[in-house]
Amino acid sequence: MSQPIEIAQTESKKREKTGKAKRIRLTQKAIVTTAATLFAEKGFGSTSLDDIAEVLGVTKGALYYHIKNKEEILRLIYLSVLNVAEEPLRRIVESDLPCAEKLHKAIEHHIEVSADKSPAITVFYREHPHLTGPFAREIALRQKDYEHHFEHIIEEGITTGAFKAGSDPKIIMFGILGMCHWISQWYQPSGRYTPQQIAAMFTGMVENGLLPSEC
Amino acid sequence: MSQPIEIAQTESKKREKTGKAKRIRLTQKAIVTTAATLFAEKGFGSTSLDDIAEVLGVTKGALYYHIKNKEEILRLIYLSVLNVAEEPLRRIVESDLPCAEKLHKAIEHHIEVSADKSPAITVFYREHPHLTGPFAREIALRQKDYEHHFEHIIEEGITTGAFKAGSDPKIIMFGILGMCHWISQWYQPSGRYTPQQIAAMFTGMVENGLLPSEC
Amino acid sequence: MSQPIEIAQTESKKREKTGKAKRIRLTQKAIVTTAATLFAEKGFGSTSLDDIAEVLGVTKGALYYHIKNKEEILRLIYLSVLNVAEEPLRRIVESDLPCAEKLHKAIEHHIEVSADKSPAITVFYREHPHLTGPFAREIALRQKDYEHHFEHIIEEGITTGAFKAGSDPKIIMFGILGMCHWISQWYQPSGRYTPQQIAAMFTGMVENGLLPSEC
Amino acid sequence: MSQPIEIAQTESKKREKTGKAKRIRLTQKAIVTTAATLFAEKGFGSTSLDDIAEVLGVTKGALYYHIKNKEEILRLIYLSVLNVAEEPLRRIVESDLPCAEKLHKAIEHHIEVSADKSPAITVFYREHPHLTGPFAREIALRQKDYEHHFEHIIEEGITTGAFKAGSDPKIIMFGILGMCHWISQWYQPSGRYTPQQIAAMFTGMVENGLLPSEC
DNA sequence: TATGAATGAGCTTTCATTCAT
DNA sequence: AATGAATGAAAGCTCATTCAT
Numbered sequence A, B, C, D: 001m002s003q004p005i006e007i008a009q010t011e012s013k014k015r016e017k018t019g020k021a022k023r024i025r026l027t028q029k030a031i032v033t034t035a036a037t038l039f040a041e042k043g044f045g046s047t048s049l050d051d052i053a054e055v056l057g058v059t060k061g062a063l064y065y066h067i068k069n070k071e072e073i074l075r076l077i078y079l080s081v082l083n084v085a086e087e088p089l090r091r092i093v094e095s096d097l098p099c100a101e102k103l104h105k106a107i108e109h110h111i112e113v114s115a116d117k118s119p120a121i122t123v124f125y126r127e128h129p130h131l132t133g134p135f136a137r138e139i140a141l142r143q144k145d146y147e148h149h150f151e152h153i154i155e156e157g158i159t160t161g162a163f164k165a166g167s168d169p170k171i172i173m174f175g176i177l178g179m180c181h182w183i184s185q186w187y188q189p190s191g192r193y194t195p196q197q198i199a200a201m202f203t204g205m206v207e208n209g210l211l212p213s214e215c
Numbered sequence E: 001t002a003t004g005a006a007t008g009a010g011c012t013t014t015c016a017t018t019c020a021t
Numbered sequence F: 001a002a003t004g005a006a007t008g009a010a011a012g013c014t015c016a017t018t019c020a021t
Helices: A028-042 A049-056 A070-094 A099-115 A119-126 A133-160 A169-181 A195-208 B010-018 B028-042 B049-056 B070-094 B099-115 B119-126 B133-159 B169-181 B195-208 C010-016 C028-042 C049-056 C070-094 C099-115 C119-126 C133-159 C169-181 C195-208 D028-042 D049-056 D070-094 D099-115 D119-126 D133-159 D169-181 D195-208
Strands: none
Touching: A028 A049, A028 A070, A028 A119, A070 A099, A070 A119, A070 A133, A099 A133, A099 A169, A099 A195, A133 A169, A169 A195, A169 B169, A169 B195, A195 B169, A195 B195, B028 B049, B028 B070, B028 B119, B070 B099, B070 B119, B070 B133, B099 B133, B099 B169, B099 B195, B133 B169, B169 B195, C028 C049, C028 C070, C028 C119, C070 C099, C070 C119, C070 C133, C099 C133, C099 C169, C099 C195, C133 C169, C169 C195, C169 D169, C169 D195, C195 D169, C195 D195, D028 D049, D028 D070, D028 D119, D070 D099, D070 D119, D070 D133, D099 D133, D099 D169, D099 D195, D133 D169, D169 D195
């Protein structure tokens, strides 16, 4: 006989794309959204382009028709966050509401964005070390800017007597922002409270304090 | 094209790896400390063992005499944080200070740990997706436990009338913890305030509110 | 010392990796065949994926498009052997030839496979310690099964009086199989005898003995 | 507080030597014996010097006081096999026993050595690709020599009429040797038969055949 | 004699990126 | 627009070997 030994075929990586195979039209937006979810779950460094492509039901190579490289996806995520967050805050600051009201609105806005649970927010606060070059600096600047707007509200309140003096506005600002940021770590849309309710509780605590009024 | 023949610069390459070349005795502790700094700067996934080894002035292989693998370094960082944070908080909760005082102490403790700016904290809040297996679950549990302790203080305060009713203690807890967590992102030991001072401002805001007393 | 500056021989290094550089289309089958040859020559543990890739004229990384990992190559080699060997033996056992004839056919079959000198056989008898997990057990079972078929032939022969009683069928089976296995170590297709001739000599010895008939 | 974060110590590789920790005096012989067992189980390439040292209850470095390198261990295993096998066979061949008796003794001898279960035998037939240099050639030669001695017995038998003519002595030799070699794969000292009994069955089959005498 | 510590080379594997089709 | 195939660089890890103590 001495026939040639047949090699058994095996399904290797090739056909493993059992993902969702949505087969929606591939767009930059779809890539960024999908990537944000995966980055939030597993981290930027541990998410491969293969992972993203699989969820989208395409092959890795296809992504490159829509994006330049992996970091660009991350850049787009950062931009998507800032683009939604900056403008409304600016309008609140520039409005002529009383300071206490401004602070409430600002907190509400920030929470709405954070609670949007958009995994993008999670990525935003976690993956900045993976940004490089001038873009990294740009993002840092715009983030600082955002913080300054909050700070201004506090400062203005203290100056006008709307808020108590005694604390450094910058520190207060960091406290309030930290409070809001953290929401992306625990908020669930299916939970008991709406973002607006949470904003009300936070504002209540921050403005009136936890202790009962003494008089 | 006939491009010019390049002269090999054998020497120059060697000198490239002169990093810090501390040449301290290599220990597990030294590895973990150095790694924490690098992880905080560049992220876990983007820090190679080569990076760590270079800073320590040894070769990659040497690290493996002291640690089992890269994830173990991360695990040790997480443990180092929890081991410092848990016990003091437990003591505060179990003490018989008045609630307002307990809250102050708890905030102070948390800020002290966070402000320690120990890059370990930055890593702690950022790299958990890189933990795997049962350890990941253990850490998540211990973190939940820590949060529960804070929650209990608020709850107790509301029950005893020390704190105003009206807000969900869990939400308040998330707010306060978020406020404190964030410190590791902006605090600098060389800055204007000590952790204790910051704790005082935060406690002031949280307990008395920003608005001036009305009476 | 002032040793002479070495001129970089950029070109020469590239040419070093010209191995065979077949540049046939890379397939799983090609990888497995090439690997079998190398494993047989140098052993599984001492053959690197670089070695295999070089012979195939591709880079290491390319292999991973077709196989999952190194062990999968080994698994495919084992399957390729068993897939050729099992079925024909089963048919012989289940046929209604007289026992002596069955034994002859079985020996002939086994020798044909072994003599195929396909390096796969050499690997098969040597590298099983490198198989892991359930697959290792599966292979061991299928090998045992194969042996049982041989044993049955002997047993049946003794029961029906076709073979002398007195020896343990299992021991006889081991003897005959060992005899055949070994062929892969010395057989050369270019040698004096065909597998069929060798099978005839072996069967002659095993059935009639070396001693001249006494009557 | 701001106390330094303590790094939790972990038991890494260091103290893991839970092996047998025999603590017998370390000798070259002990190393070779232990190594043979491990090589037989896991293969030469997959057994590290650490593995060997652990079983012996010493550290890797200690081995180097007794052996030059890993390959030397393998060389010593090969020598230990040949040194036991060669001399007795030579004596049998040179004796003036009748041929049939010589063959019986030779088979018995070979089986005794193989069955000695000495894992060394398993290593002997499996790891030769890891021998290098002149030693590899020396071993190959001595193995050939050993085979020639067997061949001579057959040849002599045919010439003197003690054995039937018709088969090539070399092929017969390969058959008988393969039969015996294989024993190291299945023989267990605790099994039903002694090496001598197995030798008797093999000799019976080989000299008288399985078929019943016709007269 | 033996240990602890380190080196350096090599290995398997992963992956962002490229490109012909 | 998308795929299949390949590259090449880097990563994590292992390990034989060396050597001061």
